[in-house]
Amino acid sequence: xxxxxxxxxxxxxxxxxxxxxxxxxxxxxxxxxxxxxxxxxxxxxxxxxxxxxxxxxxxxxxxxxxxxxxxxxxxxxxxxxxxxxxxxxxxxxxxxxxxxxxxxxxxxxxxxxxxxxxxxxxxxxxxxxxxxxxxxxxxxxxxxxxxxxxxxxxxxxxxxxxxxxxxxxxxxxxxxxxxxxxxxxxxxxxxxxxxxxxxxxxxxxxxxxxxxxxxxxxxxxxxxxxxxxxxxxx
Numbered sequence: 001x002x003x004x005x006x007x008x009x010x011x012x013x014x015x016x017x018x019x020x021x022x023x024x025x026x027x028x029x030x031x032x033x034x035x036x037x038x039x040x041x042x043x044x045x046x047x048x049x050x051x052x053x054x055x056x057x058x059x060x061x062x063x064x065x066x067x068x069x070x071x072x073x074x075x076x077x078x079x080x081x082x083x084x085x086x087x088x089x090x091x092x093x094x095x096x097x098x099x100x101x102x103x104x105x106x107x108x109x110x111x112x113x114x115x116x117x118x119x120x121x122x123x124x125x126x127x128x129x130x131x132x133x134x135x136x137x138x139x140x141x142x143x144x145x146x147x148x149x150x151x152x153x154x155x156x157x158x159x160x161x162x163x164x165x166x167x168x169x170x171x172x173x174x175x176x177x178x179x180x181x182x183x184x185x186x187x188x189x190x191x192x193x194x195x196x197x198x199x200x201x202x203x204x205x206x207x208x209x210x211x212x213x214x215x216x217x218x219x220x221x222x223x224x225x226x227x228x229x230x231x232x233x234x
Contacts, residue, residue, distance in 0.1 A: 012181070012188070013084050013140050023225070025060040028135065028167075029067055031220040036231050037071060037131060039162055047076045051117065051129045053157065054137035055081030058092030058103055064133070065101055080120050080129075082106035108153060109145055121160065132161035136227060138204060139169035143177065143188045147195050151207060158212045164232040166208070171198045173225065201228070208232050 038048075048068065055061045061081040068077045081103045083089050092103040102120075107113045121127065134157065142150040158164050178191050196203040208214050209232070218231035 012186075013144065023136070025063050027223065028060060028229070029063050031223065031229050032067065033218040033220070033231060034071060036163060036217050036233060037068065039233070042130070045074055047078050047124065048072060048131075049121070049124055049126055049129045050077065050079040051120075051132040051157075051160070052079055052081040053108060053132065053134045054140070055083050055088075055092065055103065056085075057088050058096060058101070060135065061092070061101060061103075062096065062098075065098070076100060078102070078124070080104065080117070082108070082117070084108075108157070109141065109149060114156065117160065128160050128162055131163040131165060132157050133165040135165075135167045135229070136169055138166065139173055139177065139200075142194065142196065142200070143174065143191060146190050146193065150196070150204075151211075154204070154207060155212060158208065158214065158232075162234055164208070164214060164234075165229065166204065166232065167223075167227050167229045168201050168204045170226050171200050173227075174200070205230065 050064070050068065052061045052064065058081055061079055065077055065079050068079075077100060079101045081092065081101060083092075083103075083105065084107050086105040089103050089105045096103065104116060106116050108117070121129065138150060138153070141153045145153070154166075174191070174194075174197075178188055181187055205216065209216060212232075214232035214234060216230055217233045218229075220229040222228055
């Protein structure tokens with residue numbers, strides 16, 4: 001899992017071995033809106049495709065699949081859950097027995113790896129996912145790939161999504177991640193260079209709305225970690 005000095009919280013990419021022990025998947029599910037998942041131009045009974053970016057061990061992915069299947073019982077919901085950590089993906093695969101949830105090890109910031117996402121769409125004869133979910137992953141992209149990398153991440157995924165769901169971490173979470181890694185004798189090299197800092201949530205929203213031209217249609221109440229889940233329509 002690549003955590004440092006026996007501290008499972010000191011990780012570089014957010015690949016916590018025990019993530020759902022301190023961040024309840026059930027509580028996150030309660031904050032989702034039951035609206036906006038299906039757009040007005042969606043017709044027929046074709047499969048509903050979801051990309052879950054940074055799925056960790058797949059605990060929330062499975063809950064999300066059940067949730068969406070109940071929302072739209074006339075459609076088959078298929079979720080493609082991806083994570084950068086192959087050991088977390090192996091655990092996710094070992095604990096799933098459904099052909100409607102597919103887990104894969106993908107680094108979304110690697111162009112060659114990103115082709116796996118495009119191939120998944122092509123195999124399902126789709127140009128876009130019905131929904132792309134980015135729960136608590138923007139900070140890790142930001143810390144490892146700078147402001148430009150985070151913007152690229154948002155741009156590439158937004159282009160493939162009808163509904164774009166983002167749960168960004170506030171600046172306090174960045175400070176905690178930096179402190180824990182520094183305590184383990186390392187640091188995020190780009191941390192001090194970031195321009196999107198104390199108002200990072202607003203910066204992300206402004207970018208998605210004003211540059212990517214999406215409309216925010218839902219914002220949840222804050223989680224216990226002070227994070228809000230935002231839905232952006234195309």
